[in-house]
Each structure stands twice: as C-alpha cells, then as structure tokens.
Amino acid sequence: MPLNETEKLAQIVCPLFAEDDGVKVELDNGSTATNILGVSDQDDCSAYSLSGEQTLVFGSDYVRGPKFSLYENGHIGNYDIGWYLAGANLSDIAAMGAKPLGLTSVVRYPREMPENEFAQVMRGIRDCCREHGTQNVGGDIGTAERLILCGSAIGVVEPGGLLRRSRAAPGQVVILTGSTGLAGAAMKYGSRYTPEQSEQCSEFQRLITKWRRVQPRFGHARILSRFGAEVGACVDTSDGLRGALEEVCKRSSVGIVIEDSLVPRDPGVELLAGILGLDVLETIFGDSVDFELLATVSEQAWPLIREALQSEGLAVHMIGTVIEGDTSKLQANGMLSSIPGTAWRH
Amino acid sequence: MPLNETEKLAQIVCPLFAEDDGVKVELDNGSTATNILGVSDQDDCSAYSLSGEQTLVFGSDYVRGPKFSLYENGHIGNYDIGWYLAGANLSDIAAMGAKPLGLTSVVRYPREMPENEFAQVMRGIRDCCREHGTQNVGGDIGTAERLILCGSAIGVVEPGGLLRRSRAAPGQVVILTGSTGLAGAAMKYGSRYTPEQSEQCSEFQRLITKWRRVQPRFGHARILSRFGAEVGACVDTSDGLRGALEEVCKRSSVGIVIEDSLVPRDPGVELLAGILGLDVLETIFGDSVDFELLATVSEQAWPLIREALQSEGLAVHMIGTVIEGDTSKLQANGMLSSIPGTAWRH
Numbered sequence: 001m002p003l004n005e006t007e008k009l010a011q012i013v014c015p016l017f018a019e020d021d022g023v024k025v026e027l028d029n030g031s032t033a034t035n036i037l038g039v040s041d042q043d044d045c046s047a048y049s050l051s052g053e054q055t056l057v058f059g060s061d062y063v064r065g066p067k068f069s070l071y072e073n074g075h076i077g078n079y080d081i082g083w084y085l086a087g088a089n090l091s092d093i094a095a096m097g098a099k100p101l102g103l104t105s106v107v108r109y110p111r112e113m114p115e116n117e118f119a120q121v122m123r124g125i126r127d128c129c130r131e132h133g134t135q136n137v138g139g140d141i142g143t144a145e146r147l148i149l150c151g152s153a154i155g156v157v158e159p160g161g162l163l164r165r166s167r168a169a170p171g172q173v174v175i176l177t178g179s180t181g182l183a184g185a186a187m188k189y190g191s192r193y194t195p196e197q198s199e200q201c202s203e204f205q206r207l208i209t210k211w212r213r214v215q216p217r218f219g220h221a222r223i224l225s226r227f228g229a230e231v232g233a234c235v236d237t238s239d240g241l242r243g244a245l246e247e248v249c250k251r252s253s254v255g256i257v258i259e260d261s262l263v264p265r266d267p268g269v270e271l272l273a274g275i276l277g278l279d280v281l282e283t284i285f286g287d288s289v290d291f292e293l294l295a296t297v298s299e300q301a302w303p304l305i306r307e308a309l310q311s312e313g314l315a316v317h318m319i320g321t322v323i324e325g326d327t328s329k330l331q332a333n334g335m336l337s338s339i340p341g342t343a344w345r346h
Numbered sequence: 347m348p349l350n351e352t353e354k355l356a357q358i359v360c361p362l363f364a365e366d367d368g369v370k371v372e373l374d375n376g377s378t379a380t381n382i383l384g385v386s387d388q389d390d391c392s393a394y395s396l397s398g399e400q401t402l403v404f405g406s407d408y409v410r411g412p413k414f415s416l417y418e419n420g421h422i423g424n425y426d427i428g429w430y431l432a433g434a435n436l437s438d439i440a441a442m443g444a445k446p447l448g449l450t451s452v453v454r455y456p457r458e459m460p461e462n463e464f465a466q467v468m469r470g471i472r473d474c475c476r477e478h479g480t481q482n483v484g485g486d487i488g489t490a491e492r493l494i495l496c497g498s499a500i501g502v503v504e505p506g507g508l509l510r511r512s513r514a515a516p517g518q519v520v521i522l523t524g525s526t527g528l529a530g531a532a533m534k535y536g537s538r539y540t541p542e543q544s545e546q547c548s549e550f551q552r553l554i555t556k557w558r559r560v561q562p563r564f565g566h567a568r569i570l571s572r573f574g575a576e577v578g579a580c581v582d583t584s585d586g587l588r589g590a591l592e593e594v595c596k597r598s599s600v601g602i603v604i605e606d607s608l609v610p611r612d613p614g615v616e617l618l619a620g621i622l623g624l625d626v627l628e629t630i631f632g633d634s635v636d637f638e639l640l641a642t643v644s645e646q647a648w649p650l651i652r653e654a655l656q657s658e659g660l661a662v663h664m665i666g667t668v669i670e671g672d673t674s675k676l677q678a679n680g681m682l683s684s685i686p687g688t689a690w691r692h
Contacts, residue, residue, distance in 0.1 A: 036401070036508075042597065043511050044441035044582060045405035045501075050396060055382070059391035060450035060498055062486045095390035104406035106496045140408045140496075150452045150486075152406055152498035155391075162382075165389050236390060251388065 005142050012119045014040050016126050020135035025099050029158050033101055038137045046137035055162050059092040060152040075190040078117045080212040082124025087214025089151035091291045094216040095236040097163035097225030098155030100134035105151050108144035161225035163234035168252035172232045172296040174320040177220045179266040180241040183210040184288025189272045203268035217293045223308050230301035237292045242285040243343030244294040245328035255325020260332035262319045286341025296322050351488050358465045360386050362472050366481035371445050375504050379447055384483045392483035401508050405438040406498040421536040424463045426558040428470025433560025435497035437637045440562040441582040443509035443571030444501030446480035451497045454490035507571035509580035514598035514642040518578045520666040523566045523639045525612040526587040529556040530634025535618045549614035563639045569654050576647035583638045588631040589689030590640040591674040601671020606678035608665045632687025642668050
C-alpha cells in the first residue's frame with residue numbers, strides 16, 4: 001500500500017524540512033524577517049515575523065517534469081527536478097536583488113509513484129533551499145494523474161535595493177554573470193542521446209549540471225542591489241539571453257548593442273554545438289535556461305561593481321552598452337545584425 | 347491561430363489585472379504593506395513596500411479542474427474554477443487572521459483551449475481577489491497537456507494577532523462561522539445529476555455556489571485576530587468539519603466535545619441528503635469543502651467575540667467545548683460517539 005497524503009507528510013516531508021524551520025534573515029538596514037511557522041507546524045500557512053522597512057518580493061513558477069524531454073529520458077532524475085523546482089523559483093527572487101525568505105512547493109504525484117521517488121523530489125527541494133540559506137516552508141502534496149510541480153518563493157530586500165527590469169538607460173553598460181548556452185546545448189544533446197550514450201561525453205556531463213543543480217545568482221544579486229540606482233535593469237536568463245535582452249529593451253524602452261567579441265563562450269557549448277551541427281551563437285543567445293543574471297549598470301559604477309564582484313570570486317562579463325532605441329543588436333567587426341537564436345517559449 | 351504566451355499576457359492577463367495594481371494594506375498597529383510591482387510590470391517577481399512590525403503569512407494550494415467531477419460535468423465553469431483557485435488560497439490567509447496582500451496564480455492551459463475560456467479563468471481569479479480587496483500580482487502561464495491550476499497567497503497580520511492551529515486549551519469553547527456540508531452535498535448531487543437535470547432543484551442551485559463563489563471568511567478572521575490570545579486555535583474547514591476538528595485536536599493536543607443540538611443544519615443539506623440517501627450528520631461533518639472557520643476561544647471572551655461578530659452582521663455558532671484528551675467526539679442526549687463522516691482526502 002502506498003502511503004497516503006497524511007502519512008507522506010508525517011514520514012517523509014516533515015522529517016526532511018522541519019530541521020530548517022526558523023531561518024532568520026537580516027538586511028543591511030537592520031530590518032529582520034524570521035520564520036515562526038514552517039512545515040513542521042502544518043498550519044494553513046507558514047508565517048514570518050517582520051520588523052523594519054523592507055521590500056518583499058513574491059513570485060511563482062511552474063516546472064515541467066513529465067512532458068520535459070530530459071526528465072522523460074532519464075537525464076534528469078527526481079532529485080534533480082526537485083532541485084530545479086526550488087532553483088527556478090529562487091532565481092526569480094535573486095533577480096530582484098533580494099535575500100530568500102522561503103519557498104512553497106506544490107508536488108502532486110501519481111498514486112503509483114514509489115515513496116523513494118517522491119522523497120527524492122522533496123530532498124532535491126530541501127537541498128537547493130539549504131544551499132541558498134533558505135527553507136521550504138509549506139505547499140501542497142496530494143495525488144494527480146501525473147507528477148505536477150509548482151513553486152512560489154518570497155524574499156526581502158532593502159528599500160532602494162530592489163532590482164527591476166524597467167530602469168535601463170542609454171549610456172549604461174550591459175553585464176552578464178556567466179556564460180550562456182550551456183543549458184540549451186545540454187538539452188539538445190540530451191534529447192538526442194540516451195544517458196548511456198552520453199556517459200563518455202565529459203563536456204555534456206558538465207553542462208547537464210545546469211539542469212540538475214540550478215544555482216540562483218544570489219551572490220551577484222546582493223552586491224548589485226547594494227549599488228541601488230547605479231543598477232538600471234536586472235533579469236534572469238531563464239528565457240535565454242536573447243529573451244532577457246528583449247525583455248530589458250521592452251520594459252525599459254531602450255536599445256542594446258552587444259559586442260560579439262565580449263560575449264563569454266563556454267568551450268562545452270562550442271563542442272556540443274559542433275557535434276549536433278548547431279550554430280554556436282544561436283545556442284549562446286537562444287532558448288537556454290542558464291539562470292544567469294543580465295543587468296545594466298552605470299558606466300561610472302561599473303569598475304566598482306566589477307571589483308566588488310571579483311573580490312568575492314564572482315565572475316562578471318561586460319558584453320555591451322545600452323543605447324536609445326527599442327531593440328537589441330549584435331555588433332561584430334563594426335557591423336550590426338539581429339541577435340541570433342529564439343527566446344524560450346514555455 | 348491561438349495566441350501565444352506573450353500575446354495572452356499582453357492582450358488578456360495584463361488588461362484584466364493591471365488596474366488593481368498598487369493595493370495598500372494598513373494594519374491596526376499602523377504598519378503598512380503597499381504593492382509596488384504587479385502584473386503590469388511583468389518583472390521576475392511582484393514587490394511590496396513594507397513598513398513596521400508585522401507578521402507575514404504565505405501558503406500555496408493546488409486546485410483540480412480536470413479530474414474534478416463538478417468541473418468535468420459542467421456544474422463548475424472556467425470562471426468558477428478561477429474564482430475557486432483564488433478563494434481557496436485566500437482562505438488559508440484568512441485562517442491565519444491576516445489581511446490578504448496578493449495572489450500569484452499558475453494557469454497552464456492546453457494549446458487548443460479557446461481564448462475566451464482562458465480569459466474566463468483569469469476573470470474568475472480577478473473578481474475573487476477584488477471582492478476581498480486584494481489582487482493577482484503575478485504567476486506563470488503557458489501550455490500543458492491539460493489545464494493545471496496552482497496558487498499562492500500572502501497576507502499580513504498584527505504581531506500577536508496570528509491565528510494558529512496549535513493553541514486550543516481545555517475550557518475554551520468551539521465556534522464555527524457557518525453551516526457545513528453544503529459543498530459536500532452539492533458535490534454528491536452534482537456528480538449524479540447533469541446541469542440540465544439539476545436546473546429545477548433550487549436548493550442545489552443555492553448550495554453549488556459554495557463551489558462557484560468561495561468566500562474566505564476575512565470578516566470573521568480579522569475580528570478573531572483582534573482578540574489575540576483569547577483565541578486558541580483557528581483553521582478553515584477545507585478538509586471538512588471533522589477534518590478541521592481532528593486537526594485542532596492533533597496540533598493542540600486536546601480533546602473536543604461537539605454538542606449535536608448546537609451544530610447548524612442547513613435545510614438544503616438535509617434536502618439533498620434525503621434525495622441522495624445520505625446520512626445528514628455524515629454530510630455535515632464529512633468531506634465538504636465549505637471554507638468556514640472553526641476556532642476555539644476562551645469562555646470569558648466568547649460573549650464579546652459573539653457580540654463583535656454579530657454587530658458586523660457575521661454569523662457564528664458555538665458548537666462545543668475543548669477538553670483534556672486527544673480526539674473529538676459528538677455528544678447527543680448525553681451520549682458520546684465518534685464524529686461522523688470522513689475528512690477530505692486530496
């Protein structure tokens with residue numbers, strides 16, 4: 001007999017999450033947010049005690065498991081998809097410059113799903129939250145005809161430190177926290193080759209961790225947040241780099257010129273693109289869910305921001321500039337062309 | 347051609363939700379929470395400016411549409427299921443004594459779903475939020491092989507006013523904000539009869555509004571919250587009255603005696619139970635998702651609480667008492683027996 005919902009809560013979910021209850025977040029201005037009700041309380045909601053001025057952020061993301069090729073063909077397991085659920089939701093919090101307060105996860109499972117597979121999803125959620133200093137504080141479990149995964153996350157940031165999509169301005173420089181295209185190249189490779197066939201390809205094994213261990217860029221985000229109005233726009237690249245660029249242009253009513261020679265190229269992306277016959281630039285700019293941050297910052301603050309990031313060991317690349325206009329372009333050898341690739345469509 | 351995700355956001359979602367952006371909530375202690383980023387900003391998250399001491403609550407609920415009999419057989423339409431999604435999530439906020447700050451909704455739709463049906467789901471969400479003075483501030487839309495609905499809600503309450511499940515104590519009285527069994531009776535009737543067959547049954551038409559227009563009990567909850575420690579436990583009856591009683595006993599380590607003659611009986615429940623051959627008490631206590639509040643309050647405060655509720659035109663029923671023990675019982679003619687019915691199992 002499979003465990004029912006109440007038994008799963010008591011035997012699997014609470015033991016996993018309860019020891020993380022009670023996380024306290026302190027902001028630079030002394031404001032605090034402390035978890036006072038978590039999973040182990042099994043109340044109608046989780047609860048936090050808040051003190052002082054702060055900006056709260058709140059977002060939700062659905063995650064495919066079934067109907068997503070990498071999960072269906074075994075490249076991503078149940079632990080990985082749990083981690084992904086938490087990571088994707090936390091990345092939205094990071095993109096606002098906030099510290100995470102907590103996550104709720106909706107995990108609906110088919111009746112016949114073995115307990116250990118359900119527990120693996122939960123463990124992935126727990127470990128991703130823990131890695132980023134936060135906790136799963138609630139959610140909803142129960143049966144459905146297939147695995148259904150949704151999450152929501154909340155976070156807090158100092159007033160004035162909120163990072164938005166809408167404040168890019170001409171003259172700012174465009175920065176990126178890491179190479180893109182890794183997740184997209186891994187997805188296309190993994191859709192063509194089975195896990196067994198992929199075992200020998202060490203670059204694929206490295207790139208697939210982009211899916212298995214999403215890492216929201218809280219380190220970068222919190223430093224950017226401290227620069228306040230020196231930061232124009234910030235968005236995560238969960239719709240791909242081209243998608244992120246288009247979004248900043250649209251929300252901020254600006255144009256962007258990306259300098260081809262400045263765009264970071266991961267050798268694994270070039271290798272997999274070669275194997276698969278893909279265009280490298282289309283892979284870098286296209287539908288790759290890398291969860292990097294794309295931001296625009298004032299020219300004066302850029303050296304300080306670079307130094308602040310690098311002194312924490314955090315990578316950053318200046319890849320272009322904000323101009324008057326309404327779209328983004330790629331410049332190579334002085335020639336402007338459209339940004340390659342297509343944005344991720346959910 | 348159906349609209350894609352971006353077009354749906356621009357043409358359906360934003361126009362519906364944008365005018366509600368910017369809701370401000372003020373608590374009795376002067377603390378405030380103001381929405382500063384909503385749906386129309388289409389950022390990674392929504393955002394709120396918070397000032398002062400407050401307790402934040404945060405919860406998530408999955409809602410069946412497909413695979414739920416009343417939706418599949420047409421008793422509940424797309425507008426209703428959208429309203430339900432918002433109402434079920436907001437009820438969790440009410441059960442904590444909080445004012446709602448906002449909702450995120452995940453609405454994944456099959457590619458072939460007509461635009462007007464998708465818009466009806468969104469309109470239901472919008473109208474339920476609006477009725478309760480709050481707003482849909484974000485979420486996630488996109489395709490899936492069938493309609494998938496999840497929500498999350500946040501709210502704020504004065505420190506000391508948080509209603510929990512765990513503080514019932516012997517000697518307190520047990521109160522209920524309205525009759526139960528209505529939703530359960532309507533569900534069972536609606537599973538047996540088609541919408542056409544049900545047209546003539548005016549009591550069914552009245553009871554089915556429990557599904558079509560979920561009304562979280564914010565009015566009651568906010569008054570209870572002001573009584574602070576005079577309130578022991580509070581929980582919504584979304585798992586049925588028996589489920590709620592069991593939950594209070596478990597979380598508070600108490601027993602409860604419900605007095606049969608004090609339990610409110612809706613004539614519609616008695617009528618439908620008669621038609622369907624159901625036991626009336628099993629219907630009242632069983633798997634009926636009525637979204638009433640069950641609470642325990644001190645004996646001294648009870649007359650004041652009753653007066654405060656009644657002066658606002660809010661119904662309330664004293665139905666029993668908290669005792670030492672670990673389970674709930676029904677007392678009729680001086681005899682104790684088990685609480686009838688079974689709790690809702692998701």
